[in-house]
Amino acid sequence: MPDRLASPGISFLREQVVRAGDRDLFAGMARPTTGPDDWWLAILWVRDGDGIVAFRDVAPAAGPPPEPPLARLGPAMSGNLSGLIREDEGRLSIRLGLVAPPDEPDRPWRCPLAIRAGFRWEPARAATMTPNALASEVLTAFRQAVEGLGGRRPAAA
Numbered sequence: 756m757p758d759r760l761a762s763p764g765i766s767f768l769r770e771q772v773v774r775a776g777d778r779d780l781f782a783g784m785a786r787p788t789t790g791p792d793d794w795w796l797a798i799l800w801v802r803d804g805d806g807i808v809a810f811r812d813v814a815p816a817a818g819p820p821p822e823p824p825l826a827r828l829g830p831a832m833s834g835n836l837s838g839l840i841r842e843d844e845g846r847l848s849i850r851l852g853l854v855a856p857p858d859e860p861d862r863p864w865r866c867p868l869a870i871r872a873g874f875r876w877e878p879a880r881a882a883t884m885t886p887n888a889l890a891s892e893v894l895t896a897f898r899q900a901v902e903g904l905g906g907r908r909p910a911a912a
Contacts, residue, residue, distance in 0.1 A: 758809040760855065760867040762802055768890055771898045773801055775813045775905055782898040787890050793875055797890070798854060799897045800869040811864040815906045823863035824904060825851050828870070831903050835896035839889075841875040848875030868901070 766783025773780040780801050787797040800807050810824040820827070829851050833840060841848045854869035872893065881889060 758811070758865050758867065759805070760807040760869060762806045763798070763800055763869070767797075768887070768894055771894055773813070773898050773901050775902070776816065778803070778812075780808060780813070782894060782901060784890065784894050784897070787886070787893075790873070794848075794850075794873045795876060795889070796871070796873050797893065798869060799872055799894065800854075800867075801901055807867045807869050809865060810868050810904070813868065813901055813905045814864055815904075819864035824868075825853065825870070827904055828900050831900035832872075832896050835899050836874070836892065839874075839876055839880050839892065841877050843875070849873070870897075872897070 763783070763785065766781075767786040768784060770781040770783045773782050780803050782799065782801050784800070785798040787795055790796045801813065802808060803812075811819055814820075814824075829849065832851070833847050833849050836849075850871075850873040852871045853866060854871060855867050857863050857866035859865065874893070876889070884892070
């Protein structure tokens with residue numbers, strides 16, 4: 756699998772600018788769906804003009820940390836969506852997975868920055884939001900988490 760993928764096409768919501776070093780990249784998402792057991796599912800990505808970038812393109816300038824990027828992205832996203840994600844038996848209902856895993860497991864930052872995301876929402880909070888507002892919260896949380904991978908403080912929404 757290459758480090759990059761072709762552009763996925765038009766984002767469901769207006770793309771958000773991701774600041775990575777001296778580059779402006781763009782975070783987008785596919786149209787979300789509701790899956791089994793009320794899981795809210797979407798594909799999220801970061802791209803430039805040539806397609807989906809690799810995780811290493813948003814890594815700290817000193818180089819990628821040893822742990823996989825999802826080990827940092829997951830806690831950041833759950834923190835950014837605090838109060839929206841349902842808690843079951845003491846665990847938040849969030850699942851993140853890579854769209855395309857790295858060819859070399861010991862080099863986890865060398866794969867496309869595209870993830871599958873699944874959430875179960877707190878019913879009372881989600882009921883007060885439109886589907887587009889909920890999707891916008893997820894895209895903003897994703898953008899902020901990606902900016903945090905490089906050690907940047909996320910830009911305000």
